[in-house]
Amino acid sequence: MPIISLENVKKTYYLGKVEVEAVKGVSFCIEKGDFISIAGPSGSGKTTILNMIGLIDKPTSGEVIIDDKPTSKLSDRELTKMRHQVLGFIFQSFNLIPVLNVWENIEFPLLIGETRIAPQEKKEWIDHLIEEVGLTEWKKHKPNELSGGQRQRVAIARALVTRPYIVLADEPTANLDSKTGEQIIELMKKINSELDTTFIFSTHDAKIVSIADHIIRLKDGEVIENVRKGEPQPAECR
């Protein structure tokens, strides 16, 4: 049962009067609990596809279906609600809130949603996530007091705090050294196994790509390879 499917998704940008077709009719399916890599060189359309799956950008045509729900006709309010309840984000530049410390940054998504959880439960869950990403000693520190790897660990914990089905990570290792990058991917993989959360990350690092269960390779806005656990995948969902 796919949790995400893209049906002939196209995205066109306009740079002044120049039309740029970033994604040219992409179709693929993603199964729940998979660890997926969207790979490809710069300009291949990785980030654009991730943004459309993350509901922060809309396709020019085609449909992104998440959890059986077509998203192209959803209102801003419904998209916002879905982003909060279904999706988690890990950004390339970490995008932590500078005025909040580690614990508060992880707590933040819980403050902006409609659902409320008991304070004790919240505290235990955030402390567990902090422990999981190995930042217990740093939980009172502000982002500017942390290294790049530590910041990305905070971002991972923050993405998981609302218990989403899907976590999207746009080049999560791009601003990290290779060793730290590998550690981050290993951490994501560990959480993926433990929590059965679907992780989708984009990268152009071949070493990191190999860790994924499902690899979708892009070139010039088109899927050139779609392999899950060694088997090629059809564009249409089964």
Added chain:
Amino acid sequence: MRGLLRIAFRNLFEHRAKSIIIGILLSLGVVILVLGSAVHNGMANGIERSFTKNYTADIIITGIAEGPVSLFGVASAGGLAKTPTLPEYEKILTYASSMKHVAAVTGMASTFGIAQKEEQTANAENQEQTDDTMEGNPFQIFYLFGVDTLQYRNVFPDFSLREGNFFEPGMRGIILNAKQKEGLEKYLKKSLAIGNELVIQGASSGGVKIVRIPIIGIYEIKAEGYTPDQLAYCDIDTVRILDNMTIGANIEVQLSSEQKAIFETTNYDDLFSDSNTFITTNSNTGSVDYENILGDTSLREELNKVDTGAWHFILIRTDKPDVAPAVIKELNTFFKDNNIAAQAGDWKAAAGEFAQSVDIFGTVLFVGIIILAFVVVVIIMNTLVVSVIERTTEIGTIRALGASRSFVRRLFFTETLLLSLIFGSIGIVLSYIVNTIIRSLNIKAGNRILELLFGGPVLSPIITGGTVATALIIIVLVGIVAHFYPVSVALRIEPIRAIQTD
């Protein structure tokens, strides 16, 4: 809410340069607002205190006229409207005296008078000449307050004399102030002392009257700066004479329709064109007894007698100043229920145009506040817009993480509210400090305009709880108005801006 406050507070601290710029503006706005209001309060308080204590008491009752009636006459376009005589004076006086919270009551009348030189007296009815001589000496003109000799000092216990004595019952005379005496001496070119007589011409709309009255005292000026120096006190009968308050003054002659038609004609030839108008008779003048026909002037003399029951006003002193509005309301209900053409008003109504300076300053202050608020709003708005633009990625991230537009709106609202309250409070503390310094400096007015502005000889601004609350409300409103546009800019930021670094 706690989380929102925490983020808002930390954001303000994080962007402290901008917060301080906005904060300084807000604090400065509050200081200007509070101190401006404090000066206004001091002025209003000083004028009210002086007027109620020395001239108007707490409540005035007057007759009804076309314009507002004050102790200084009726405000009318031509300035010639006669102050109405108070109807049913005794009934009103008895009722007012019996009311709860009424401590003292007195009757009063007022008019204008013009001091005359002895040589002018013979030509007093020559208005043209009088006008000429009025030029150049303001002390020649009087506001004359005709007082009830028995009751006046019960209502105004602080009335004090520098020289001479107050009126005894039945005594005629005038009580001047020292400045007025000096001005008159200059005008009359002779020195004046207690016992000397002044010739005063009535300047009311009721016709020319001239009286000769002795100076019986010199009073202490109390509310210097905002009452006319030309204010003199007179016995009531002298004022009645000068103001033409005669028994017949209010009697209207009822004309028949034929008589009215004669006055309404415009063709005077018609009055004499009838051949029957003039008839020829045998002249026999010797037999007409003119003395018998015209000699009886008793009715005319009766109607010209001074009406000793006529008063323009009743002034009331209440036991507590704050009960005045309730007493005024009760009096006006009494007038309505008893069909009496009278009205009760507060000290402002009694002081007329002299109290308007308070309202004028209030209006100037209000306009100033609007301009100030506008300037502050524009500057804060621009600063907040810059702040929003700088925080585009942060706002995009918040939206991408699932924050609704209303959360972003609440975040900015909270930040603005915090800024307004924190710096508004700092502004209030600063205002108190500046106010204390101003009061301790004992800044003297030095001239009449500043005396008016200061509400007395010394600048005494008063900060009240109401002033502080109003300033805070205004500054919070300014903040809220200023944040609307920046918030609309923030709300237009799409979640995708989270990944677009500028």
